Amino acid sequence: xxxxxxxxxxxxxxxxxxxxxxxxxxxxxxxxxxxxxxxxxxxxxxxxxxxxxxxxxxxxxxxxxxxxxxxxxxxxxxxxxxxxxxxxxxxxxxxxxxxxxxxxxxxxxxxxxxxxxxxxxxxxxxxxxxxxxxxxxxxxxxxxxxxxxxxxxxxxxxxxxxxxxxxxxxxxxxxxxxxxxxxxxxxxxxxxxxxxxxxxxxxxxxxxxxxxxxxxxxxxxxxxxxxxxxxxxxxxxxxxxxxxxxxxxxxxxxxxxxxxxxxxxxxxxxxxxxxxxxxxxxxxxxxxxxxxxxxxxxxxx
Amino acid sequence: xxxxxxxxxxxxxxxxxxxxxxxxxxxxxxxxxxxxxxxxxxxxxxxxxxxxxxxxxxxxxxxxxxxxxxxxxxxxxxxxxxxxxxxxxxxxxxxxxxxxxxxxxxxxxxxxxxxxxxxxxxxxxxxxxxxxxxxxxxxxxxxxxxxxxxxxxxxxxxxxxxxxxxxxxxxxxxxxxxxxxxxxxxxxxxxxxxxxxxxxxxxxxxxxxxxxxxxxxxxxxxxxxxxxxxxxxxxxxxxxxxxxxxxxxxxxxxxxxxxxxxxxxxxxxxxxxxxxxxxxxxxxxxxxxxxxxxxxxxxxxxxxxxxxxxxxxxxxxxxxxxxxxxxxxxxxxxxxxxxxxxxxxxxxxxxxxxxxxxxxxxxxxxxxxxxxxxxxxxxxxxxxxxxxxxxxxxxxxxxxxxxxxxxxxxxxxxxxxxxxxxxxxxxxxxxxxxxxxxxxxxxxxxxxxxxxxxxxxxxxxxxxxxxxxxxxxxxxxxxxxxxxxxxxxxxxxxxxxxxxxx
Numbered sequence: 001x002x003x004x005x006x007x008x009x010x011x012x013x014x015x016x017x018x019x020x021x022x023x024x025x026x027x028x029x030x031x032x033x034x035x036x037x038x039x040x041x042x043x044x045x046x047x048x049x050x051x052x053x054x055x056x057x058x059x060x061x062x063x064x065x066x067x068x069x070x071x072x073x074x075x076x077x078x079x080x081x082x083x084x085x086x087x088x089x090x091x092x093x094x095x096x097x098x099x100x101x102x103x104x105x106x107x108x109x110x111x112x113x114x115x116x117x118x119x120x121x122x123x124x125x126x127x128x129x130x131x132x133x134x135x136x137x138x139x140x141x142x143x144x145x146x147x148x149x150x151x152x153x154x155x156x157x158x159x160x161x162x163x164x165x166x167x168x169x170x171x172x173x174x175x176x177x178x179x180x181x182x183x184x185x186x187x188x189x190x191x192x193x194x195x196x197x198x199x200x201x202x203x204x205x206x207x208x209x210x211x212x213x214x215x216x217x218x219x220x221x222x223x224x225x226x227x228x229x230x231x232x233x234x235x236x237x238x239x240x241x242x243x244x245x246x247x248x249x250x251x252x253x254x255x256x257x258x259x260x261x262x263x264x265x266x267x268x269x270x271x272x273x274x275x276x277x278x279x280x281x282x283x284x285x286x287x288x289x290x291x292x293x294x295x296x297x298x299x300x301x
Numbered sequence: 302x303x304x305x306x307x308x309x310x311x312x313x314x315x316x317x318x319x320x321x322x323x324x325x326x327x328x329x330x331x332x333x334x335x336x337x338x339x340x341x342x343x344x345x346x347x348x349x350x351x352x353x354x355x356x357x358x359x360x361x362x363x364x365x366x367x368x369x370x371x372x373x374x375x376x377x378x379x380x381x382x383x384x385x386x387x388x389x390x391x392x393x394x395x396x397x398x399x400x401x402x403x404x405x406x407x408x409x410x411x412x413x414x415x416x417x418x419x420x421x422x423x424x425x426x427x428x429x430x431x432x433x434x435x436x437x438x439x440x441x442x443x444x445x446x447x448x449x450x451x452x453x454x455x456x457x458x459x460x461x462x463x464x465x466x467x468x469x470x471x472x473x474x475x476x477x478x479x480x481x482x483x484x485x486x487x488x489x490x491x492x493x494x495x496x497x498x499x500x501x502x503x504x505x506x507x508x509x510x511x512x513x514x515x516x517x518x519x520x521x522x523x524x525x526x527x528x529x530x531x532x533x534x535x536x537x538x539x540x541x542x543x544x545x546x547x548x549x550x551x552x553x554x555x556x557x558x559x560x561x562x563x564x565x566x567x568x569x570x571x572x573x574x575x576x577x578x579x580x581x582x583x584x585x586x587x588x589x590x591x592x593x594x595x596x597x598x599x600x601x602x603x604x605x606x607x608x609x610x611x612x613x614x615x616x617x618x619x620x621x622x623x624x625x626x627x628x629x630x631x632x633x634x635x636x637x638x639x640x641x642x643x644x645x646x647x648x649x650x651x652x653x654x655x656x657x658x659x660x661x662x663x664x665x666x667x668x669x670x671x672x673x674x675x676x677x678x679x680x681x682x683x684x685x686x687x688x689x690x691x692x693x694x695x696x697x698x699x700x701x702x703x704x705x706x707x708x709x710x711x712x713x714x715x716x717x718x719x720x721x722x723x724x725x726x727x728x729x730x731x732x733x734x735x736x737x738x739x740x741x742x743x744x745x746x747x748x749x750x751x752x753x754x755x756x757x758x759x760x761x762x763x764x765x766x767x768x769x770x771x772x773x774x775x776x777x778x779x780x781x782x783x784x785x786x787x788x789x790x791x792x793x794x795x796x797x798x799x800x801x802x803x
Contacts, residue, residue, distance in 0.1 A: 123442035
């Protein structure tokens with residue numbers, strides 16, 4: 001405890017009513033401490049060393065303790081794959097038996113996340129939207145966080161990129177891009193029939209866009225995917241999802257017929273809300289992935 | 302067909318989210334602000350209607366979302382307590398945004414202002430979802446939304462300090478979510494359910510048969526600790542002073558008034574609905590919370606005493622006040638839980654009041670936040686001075702203000718005749734004294750222009766014109782703090798009834 005400016009001193013001053021000595025009436029002391037004091041005490045390097053020692057030792061100890069605890073828990077958990085596990089209950093039974101007639105998708109996982117638990121998945125999609133928005137808030141170029149120097153640097157970089165003729169990248173991306181885009185769309189719209197869906201398809205489509213941007217520059221992407229289009233696609237997709245979710249849950253909760261045809265199971269246009277939601281989720285994921293690339297790359301979409 | 306009011310929880314949650322999504326299209330901050338306030342008014346009105354209906358009906362209801370009912374889909378549950386807390390949160394949210402508006406428009410780049418309101422809308426949606434949810438996984442999804450939005454709110458004010466604070470907040474916050482998710486997946490593995498009533502049934506069976514005793518203890522411990530990290534209980538509070546102290550005024554108010562409370566509501570749900578208080582106490586988790594809560598009450602105040610930066614001081618005071626809530630939870634009785642819920646309400650009104658007023662006082666002192674420059678600030682911004690005085694006195698526990706009611710109910714509930722009584726009463730007494738030690742000098746400081754011959758630190762500084770938004774917010778928050786102190790018995794009865802129906 002420091003004697004001249006410590007907690008007890010302040011406490012005593014307060015009790016004695018000696019307000020003049022209180023910290024708030026004195027100017028904030030920014031000046032360096034007197035030299036004779038630092039000479040007596042340890043230097044900063046020594047302090048840091050001791051701190052690091054304690055910090056690292058306690059870090060290792062806590063990790064080891066956590067590891068042992070978790071291993072103990074694992075030993076005591078039900079063994080994976082046993083028939084009498086608590087997770088093999090009427091819940092999973094029901095999803096397997098009635099999933100197709102209730103929600104209409106042959107991909108049972110799709111039934112679960114986009115029909116029975118559609119509200120949770122809407123939350124997950126909003127997380128992606130929020131993540132992209134948060135990054136926009138931080139990195140989108142504005143007058144505050146961009147200097148002329150940085151802009152000149154970007155210009156030079158663009159010029160350098162346009163001169164370099166990367167044949168390998170050019171050939172491969174020109175061959176691969178149509179296939180990647182088609183494959184992504186296939187995964188998205190076929191999500192109710194086979195493994196895949198909006199999240200997987202959207203990340204592939206976003207990856208494809210990043211490859212496109214590598215090859216033709218962000219300017220090339222802007223020709224067909226401007227910031228306005230980006231914003232409207234994202235908003236329409238997410239809001240559409242929200243409205244479908246609202247309608248679906250409202251009708252379900254009130255015991256009303258929702259008039260959404262389920263179609264023939266196994267055909268492309270079937271499974272009610274799952275197909276449109278997969279496409280919408282796919283759009284949101286694509287926008288998010290590409291926004292991350294654009295914003296981290298040059299602070300623009 | 303259900304009675305219409307039962308749809309309101311879902312409508313308010315999704316309405317907030319849709320508004321957030323559409324706000325991202327706004328070009329001007331002012332439009333986004335107006336939209337946000339309109340949405341808050343609509344959601345608030347709907348929640349008032351819900352509150353009236355549930356109170357009249359006198360029971361809670363389950364809202365089963367989707368084509369098939371219980372236990373196969375997502376579910377919401379609302380009763381008087383949930384509706385009341387939701388209404389309080391909506392009012393406080395509106396007040397925080399109104400009170401912090403001037404600072405926000407000063408601190409943020411105009412092009413990015415609408416994004417702030419996106420975050421605020423989403424944050425409110427996640428808080429409402431955490432209050433209403435009857436499904437543990439939905440709770441986790443909205444914890445994620447909450448984390449993301451609250452980090453963005455801290456980051457809104459550009460600058461090195463806020464970015465560093467956001468990083469620290471993000472890391473600690475994700476540690477908390479990670480622990481919660483880990484605990485939740487293991488809990489699913491041993492119970493086979495995600496809906497709260499079903500988990501509760503399974504947990505009671507497990508506890509009765511003694512099966513999976515060790516995993517159950519550790520799982521509940523992990524989930525509790527995860528939520529404690531996110532709500533800044535004492536040894537996990539290190540991120541809080543930076544995040545709350547450096548953010549823009551509105552964000553500090555929202556973060557300390559609301560975000561911490563959302564996670565605490567989940568802990569209350571976990572104890573009251575998922576595992577039942579008997580099992581929670583049998584596993585001795587309540588003792589841990591009690592001791593940490595008592596430590597927080599004292600250490601938070603001790604740290605606050607050493608601060609000379611007003612917002613950091615108030616942030617440390619939050620650590621102490623969160624300790625009160627955990628003390629109530631840790632005592633383990635129904636009366637103590639009611640006191641904890643009462644503290645949630647009181648702190649939700651008082652802390653934003655303090656943050657908004659200190660922001661205004663700083664504005665009236667060339668944006669200085671050091672105590673020295675704030676001397677006499679109350680004369681330059683009288684309403685802010687009055688608000689700060691009221692909030693500070695409430696924290697100290699002066700009768701007729703909210704803080705007194707909390708201390709009264711906590712002390713009343715602490716009389717159990719066990720060692721817990723000693724800890725709780727000792728911590729209460731020490732903490733009240735410490736609160737007085739740092740709030741009273743600040744109040745004296747802002748009201749005195751000259752002190753023992755020291756001249757006014759900012760001579761010639763004129764009275765700041767009163768912004769109408771700030772005036773509305775301060776008056777509302779102060780009215781809330783006073784109402785909670787005056788009508789203590791009706792509010793406590795309401796909370797106790799609501800807790801019984803939860």
